[in-house]
Amino acid sequence: MKRVAVLISGRGSNLGSLIAAQDDSYEIILVISNVAGAAGLERAREAGIATLTIPHAGKIREIFDDELDAALRAADAQIVVLAGFMRILSDDFVRGWEGKLVNIHPSLLPAYRGTKVHERVLAAGEALSGASVHFVVPELDAGPVIAQASVPVHPSDTPEMLAKRVLEVEHRLYPEALQLLANGKVRLEKGLAVFADSITG
Ligand code: GRF
Numbered sequence: 528m529k530r531v532a533v534l535i536s537g538r539g540s541n542l543g544s545l546i547a548a549q550d551d552s553y554e555i556i557l558v559i560s561n562v563a564g565a566a567g568l569e570r571a572r573e574a575g576i577a578t579l580t581i582p583h584a585g586k587i588r589e590i591f592d593d594e595l596d597a598a599l600r601a602a603d604a605q606i607v608v609l610a611g612f613m614r615i616l617s618d619d620f621v622r623g624w625e626g627k628l629v630n631i632h633p634s635l636l637p638a639y640r641g642t643k644v645h646e647r648v649l650a651a652g653e654a655l656s657g658a659s660v661h662f663v664v665p666e667l668d669a670g671p672v673i674a675q676a677s678v679p680v681h682p683s684d685t686p687e688m689l690a691k692r693v694l695e696v697e698h699r700l701y702p703e704a705l706q707l708l709a710n711g712k713v714r715l716e717k718g719l720a721v722f723a724d725s726i727t728g
Contacts, residue, residue, distance in 0.1 A: 529709040532557040532604035534595070534612040539567020540694060541610040541631060541701050546574045548702030552709040557602045559595065561614055577602070583614060592620040599624075606708060609663065610701070618665040626715035628663040629708060631701050633693045635675055636661060640668035645686035645693070656680050656689060658697045660704035662715045671720035673713050674704040 531553045533542050539558075546555060558571035561583045568578045579598055583591045591614070599607060609630040621628060634644045636659040648656045657677035664670040676696040680689060707713045712723040 529553045529605045530556045530603055531606045531608055531705070531709070532559060532599050532602060533571075533608045533610050534558075535560050535565055535567040535610050536562045536613040537565050537567060537611050539565065539570050539611065541697055542567045543570050544698035545608065545610065545702055545705060546570065546576070548706070550706065552706045553606065557598070557604060559598060561591070561612070567611070588615070588617050589619070592617045596620055596623060606705070608701075608705060615667065616663070621663055621665050624663075626662065629660055629673065629704065630663050630668075630670070631658060631660050631697055631704075632668050633658050633690065633697065635659060635677060636668060636672055645689040648680060649684060649686060649689065652682075653680050656693060658693050658700055660701055662720060664718070671715065671718065673707060673720050674700055676700045 528551060533545060533555055535542055535558060542558060549555060555576050557577050557579065558568060559579045559581055560568050561581055563580045563582060571578045581591065581594050581598065605627065607624050607628045634648065635655065635657040639647055655677050657675055659675045660673045662670040662673065676699065678692045678696055714721055
């Protein structure tokens, strides 16, 4: 059973789905927010999970990241899950958790990295969008993909409508991807996501 820490900044709906899906592969032992009063912290407390707020205001990135790293090491976290965590992490932090750090992004990566994803997807007239769970590497939203799920884009969609449709698949996708990682069925090797079946081949 892998000890998982989840980093959030806001409502924590993905955190909620990860809490609900806990099984014998992983246990969420800590939720950290950089924003005091983030709604996701309350979800964690209700589930009896330890929480911590580490504010980032007024700190240079490396200091904040060192505090984060120390808290994760003190809790013996084995996997770190970013779930709506709105901070860019320093290269040192990312390298320190290489292969154990994952994120969910609301697009079909490598398409639409960065912010304002749904607005850009709609402006481009795409017929398909979705969500991707990926290993985190220093370059933003550029890490190898572990799992993806797609949704249709309708011409009448607003960004909010599309965001809601994508979020629904995120809630199924993230626990499945985390279970793959926690069970050792996928790992990061030489910059690639390598799946267990292809390792034994
Ligand atoms: C999700 O859309 C996720 O893809 C993105 O941030 C949002 C987090 O939502 N990285 P929530 O806090 O899990 O509800």
